[in-house]
Amino acid sequence: MNDGYELLDSGGGRKLERFGRFVLARPCSQAMWKPSLPESEWNRADASFDREDGNRWHGRGNLPKEWTMETAGIKFSLGGTDFGHLGIFPEQRAQWKWIMEALRASPGAKVLNLFAYSGGSTLAAALAGAEVCHLDASKGMVEWARRNAALNGLDSIRWIVDDAHKFMRREIRRGRRYDAIVLDPPTFGRGASGEMYKIERSLQETLDLASSLLSERPVFVLFSSHTPGLTCKVAENILRQRFPAARLESGEMLLEGRGTPCPSGIFCRVVF
Numbered sequence: 001m002n003d004g005y006e007l008l009d010s011g012g013g014r015k016l017e018r019f020g021r022f023v024l025a026r027p028c029s030q031a032m033w034k035p036s037l038p039e040s041e042w043n044r045a046d047a048s049f050d051r052e053d054g055n056r057w058h059g060r061g062n063l064p065k066e067w068t069m070e071t072a073g074i075k076f077s078l079g080g081t082d083f084g085h086l087g088i089f090p091e092q093r094a095q096w097k098w099i100m101e102a103l104r105a106s107p108g109a110k111v112l113n114l115f116a117y118s119g120g121s122t123l124a125a126a127l128a129g130a131e132v133c134h135l136d137a138s139k140g141m142v143e144w145a146r147r148n149a150a151l152n153g154l155d156s157i158r159w160i161v162d163d164a165h166k167f168m169r170r171e172i173r174r175g176r177r178y179d180a181i182v183l184d185p186p187t188f189g190r191g192a193s194g195e196m197y198k199i200e201r202s203l204q205e206t207l208d209l210a211s212s213l214l215s216e217r218p219v220f221v222l223f224s225s226h227t228p229g230l231t232c233k234v235a236e237n238i239l240r241q242r243f244p245a246a247r248l249e250s251g252e253m254l255l256e257g258r259g260t261p262c263p264s265g266i267f268c269r270v271v272f
């Protein structure tokens, strides 16, 4: 894939990735195999993030505070956060491409992106011409997503900083409905006013509320997760109960580039 993002290698509990001009080495617990590249290649990374050392960057000074990268036709502003995140989950690339295709075939669709982080799915949907509402509980993440939207020349997205459940209850009362819903709930998170989100306790309510927000002619629900134990089949079981007549497509999300793709979470698409 000729793209701004590339997995260069993985193994030994780490991954080596190129994000535009910069190569970074970061932890990757599922990479239980041996790396393919010699240690000397890994040592050439511009910066690395290590958990052993109490969550620390090495060589962070080699990275600018912010840089831009394009992947799947979407431009992103990146930066090394204190938690080792960069503002993108590149394993979502295939989902962003799928969102674009699905929405190009459904012009004028209204999309709700919950737990939306830096907005990859929001941008994919808006670039495909959809009317998008983007929600995240973190003000900083919504600001980050807005910078990404500006980079992509998108200016008509509705931005919400709120707890996902609180917002959905309000939207239901207001009679708002959506043709497509994207949700990537965290294993554990906090709403904008400290509301606790625990996926094993909260997911059923998230789906109750999301189902009530679907329009009469829905296009899709796209669920993804990085929660250990929440496998493709678990996601399918949950979503089939809720949407028995819909077609489900599920699989592992992958970090891809050179060498063996590295699994990183799962997706389940509910297609109506």
Ligand SMILES: C[S@@+](CC[C@H](N)C(=O)[O-])C[C@H]1O[C@@H](n2cnc3c(N)ncnc32)[C@H](O)[C@@H]1O
Residues within 6 Å of the ligand: 088, 089, 092, 114, 115, 116, 117, 118, 119, 120, 121, 135, 136, 137, 138, 141, 162, 163, 164, 165, 184, 185, 186, 188, 189, 190, 191, 192, 195, 196, 197
């Ligand atoms: C796993 S990330 C989503 C990643 C994103 N979908 C992507 O792949 O680019 C989870 C996001 O949920 C947000 N979040 C956590 N608890 C929340 C809540 N109760 N309501 C809304 N957003 C929440 C966090 O701020 C974070 O941005």
